Amino acid sequence: MLDLYLRHRVRVLGAGLFDGLQCISSSATVAGTQNYKMWQHPTLLMALLVAAANFSVVCGWRCGRGEVWVSGECVGVDGTSDGCTSPFVVVGEQCLYFVTFAELNQQEARQMCHSLEAELAVINTASGFKNVIDYINNNELDGADYWLDGSDLATEGDWLYTSGQAVPMGTPFWASWVGGRQPDDANGNEDCLHIRANRFYYMNDYPCTDTERPLCEQPRQLNITSPPETLMDCPSFFTDVGGLCLSFMTWADVTWAEARQSCHGLGGELAAVTDIEHLRAIYLYLHQEGIAGHSFWVGGSDAATEGAWTWTDGNPVPVGAPFWGNVVEGVIEPDGDESENCLLLNADGFHYFRDASCDLLMNPLCQYSVQ
Numbered sequence: 001m002l003d004l005y006l007r008h009r010v011r012v013l014g015a016g017l018f019d020g021l022q023c024i025s026s027s028a029t030v031a032g033t034q035n036y037k038m039w040q041h042p043t044l045l046m047a048l049l050v051a052a053a054n055f056s057v058v059c060g061w062r063c064g065r066g067e068v069w070v071s072g073e074c075v076g077v078d079g080t081s082d083g084c085t086s087p088f089v090v091v092g093e094q095c096l097y098f099v100t101f102a103e104l105n106q107q108e109a110r111q112m113c114h115s116l117e118a119e120l121a122v123i124n125t126a127s128g129f130k131n132v133i134d135y136i137n138n139n140e141l142d143g144a145d146y147w148l149d150g151s152d153l154a155t156e157g158d159w160l161y162t163s164g165q166a167v168p169m170g171t172p173f174w175a176s177w178v179g180g181r182q183p184d185d186a187n188g189n190e191d192c193l194h195i196r197a198n199r200f201y202y203m204n205d206y207p208c209t210d211t212e213r214p215l216c217e218q219p220r221q222l223n224i225t226s227p228p229e230t231l232m233d234c235p236s237f238f239t240d241v242g243g244l245c246l247s248f249m250t251w252a253d254v255t256w257a258e259a260r261q262s263c264h265g266l267g268g269e270l271a272a273v274t275d276i277e278h279l280r281a282i283y284l285y286l287h288q289e290g291i292a293g294h295s296f297w298v299g300g301s302d303a304a305t306e307g308a309w310t311w312t313d314g315n316p317v318p319v320g321a322p323f324w325g326n327v328v329e330g331v332i333e334p335d336g337d338e339s340e341n342c343l344l345l346n347a348d349g350f351h352y353f354r355d356a357s358c359d360l361l362m363n364p365l366c367q368y369s370v371q
């Protein structure tokens with residue numbers, strides 16, 4: 001912050017004092033001053049406000065939202081201000097989050113964005129597209145492909161974002177080389193929109209099942225005069241499912257013990273599903289989000305005492321129907337005795353409870369603040 005301020009000060013003392021400096025009437029609404037990033041150099045702001053008091057004008061350096069005046073130009077800043085909530089950063093006019101720790105298919109990527117109160121990113125304008133490419137290249141985010149929101153799943157060749165808005169076609173968006181103009185629906189199997197590392201981050205159509213990094217976009221909270229507090233009811237990566245804050249970690253294939261650690265890393269715990277309405281809500285959510293092919297560890301175990309199932313907080317796991325399913329017709333789980341001591345919501349079992357070997361590699365289902 002100090003460094004930033006000093007640079008501004010140098011700028012003010014330099015030859016280009018009035019570069020980018022613009023003034024507006026103080027009668028403009030507070031929202032109207034958003035573009036004038038005065039609060040990023042408070043001393044200057046105070047001086048300008050004092051100077052302007054008699055003239056009913058307010059001056060500032062006019063940069064786009066999420067930009068500051070550095071070394072003679074407006075540059076984007078990372079952070080939680082300017083209408084974006086962490087972990088999202090300002091990129092041009094958008095709040096974006098480049099996921100670097102997980103590679104998922106497009107539907108899973110979509111669900112991860114949803115868990116951040118976000119969607120897969122939409123790119124509509126050439127300048128917005130350039131901002132994204134520049135940001136990737138300038139922040140060592142290159143070397144991997146990123147999913148965007150668009151697809152032509154509904155009608156082949158008709159590229160739409162989830163909102164129903166058309167994906168812009170042609171130059172300067174889509175990759176094109178002699179004999180390789182995109183989208184090309186190669187092998188009749190390319191229906192999802194990504195930006196591709198080895199195509200210089202031009203758009204390309206690709207199989208939806210490929211695993212890539214999600215590029216999420218959060219709605220911009222433009223009224224920064226009341227700083228963005230909590231856009232989310234649940235913390236990042238957790239989503240409200242039936243009143244629980246849950247995280248479906250589709251990106252981690254781990255043992256039950258590792259799953260607990262993964263949840264702790266998010267500030268949570270493996271989920272405790274004690275209310276049958278919660279199991280119903282989880283089931284519906286998995287299908288709604290298109291991730292019902294995943295199996296999830298939850299917090300139940302009978303490792304301490306065979307047959308005595310408890311959640312991680314020591315409370316008892318419900319027994320019998322309609323929680324527990326069955327593999328063998330007519331035999332309700334748990335059925336694994338001492339070889340199966342961990343509680344699984346198995347995809348093959350319609351996400352009913354199953355006891356399973358704790359060493360299987362499954363996805364963690366985490367809950368924030370288990371009561």
Ligand SMILES: [Ca+2]
Binds near residue numbers: 188190205
């Ligand atoms: Ca296609």
Ligand SMILES: [Ca+2]
Binds near residue numbers: 184185186205206
């Ligand atoms: Ca293609």
Ligand SMILES: [Ca+2]
Binds near residue numbers: 334342
């Ligand atoms: Ca057991």
Ligand SMILES: [Ca+2]
Binds near residue numbers: 333335336354
């Ligand atoms: Ca079993």
